[in-house]
Amino acid sequence: MDTDSTPTAGQPRDIGGETPTLRVFSLLELIAAKDEFVTLQGLAVESGLPKPTLHRMLRQLEDAGLLVRQVDGRHYGTGARLRELAEDILLNAAQYGATHGVLRHLAESTGESCNLTALSGDEVIYLDRVETTAPLRFTLAVGSRAPVHASASGKVLLAQMTPTQRRKLLSHSPLPALTPATLTDPDDLERSLEAARTQGWAIDDEEFLPGLVCIAVPIPSDRGRSNRCLAIQAPAMRLPAAEAPKLVEPLMAAAASIATIESEGSTDTDTRETQEVS
Template identity: 55%
Template sequence: MNSATQPQASLPRDRKDADRDTGKEGSKIEGDTPAQRLLALLEVIAAKDQFFTLQGLVEETGLPKPTLHRMLQQLEGSGMLQREADNRHYSKGSRLRRLAENLLLNDTVQGARHGVLNRLMEEVGESCNITALSGSEVLYLDRVETQAPLRFYLHPGSRVPVHCSASGKLFLAQMPPAQRRRLLTGTPLNAMTRNTLTDIESVEAEIEQVRQQGFALDDEEFLPGLVCIAVLAPNPDGPSNIGVAIQAPVMRQSREDMLKHLPALERAARDIAAIQRGAIPSA
């Protein structure tokens, strides 16, 4: 692995995702429901710095003109878009602008959590992330990349299988046995690397160890050459759905090296838990 390059962690995509239309500029309108595709179109529009037309969006996205016309009508009717004086061009509507402004003004919890994650990255020198369980996958809520030249890139919004990630093992360890067994039997335990545990009994044995030790390791189980250590942000009221993790290439950090970062990781998890509790008003 060349240290001058930054390996990209590419996640498997369903065939239906790969077959969706893309335009000449590569903009994608993805989603399994009309609402999801409408949100995807809003993402394309939000990235524009000038007025746009229906025909321009057709050429950019590759979607049929009648479909896009109907979607634009819906967005215009809801105040997310507005028609310009020439009746051909569109621009962002007042409701969409208010949404963006409110998001920026009130996103203090995310900002505070990101600050904790950034301090952890600076302390340990490796990429750090915050995760949550979403169905049978681990969802990356936030991530701070190391500045070291060799790193794996996994952006917020990435999803990884629950059975071969450090955070996923922690989420599984919290579940009652019947719930965990139901999830594992209904989820393909695919071999992502030669180290991936692919049968339920092996996963259960690993989960028992995780439960006893209070942290979890991913020892090149999701990506070759990647090690990870994770803990949960403590929740005194019940199971936690916030994981905090450190990831590094094995060329720079061994399994034993990662264990040395456990105290710093646990401090960060406690700080993030305090932020979470402050964000949720008392009953």
């Protein structure tokens, strides 16, 4: 999808900074915040910068591996180096502090393993995890990945996308069958995603690993669409899929707590910066 339209407010976004490096970083922020490829023309309209200046900045980001030009030569998307940087930041930030405390409390109160996850390409990556103390459990390390179509978190994240965005993400290869229960038919998956979109949560009923059931909800975001989920995993013999919805309430409460913690952290940072300026 092209981005040649003007911003909603009708005003170009400020691509500012005291140095050329900061201005390039501001442009990178603008591009990374989008769910679609961008063009030189669209960025010129949105930023108000001259095309020659933008072209030079895009070339620098492309040369650095932070952006990738698409096969048509007109559209740009985020590069592997930028995505790896984002994953490293999330992995190293999510394992500590108050957010991890919420995850630990959820695991203790439910008696099951809990995950904080995010979308990474066509996979879900485990940003943080607290294992249950029960002797029967599935052990998965932080940094583990699951296919987006075969995980509860993946379904939640896919359900927030437009049909066009989902097709773009999933059309590059067939949906692999990881277990007999994996949804490999696009129509079946679409019906499952519609249910997830309507109810606000999704279940993986032994679709990723035999004997493993998972239920996930999104972490609320002030941007609307969320890129992260909170999930509970348990052996199917202890948590049948039909009983998993009973965990939706504590999951959503914990997800809201994480969103509040992060929002308060941003407010504290803004307050400190204001105090330093004054």
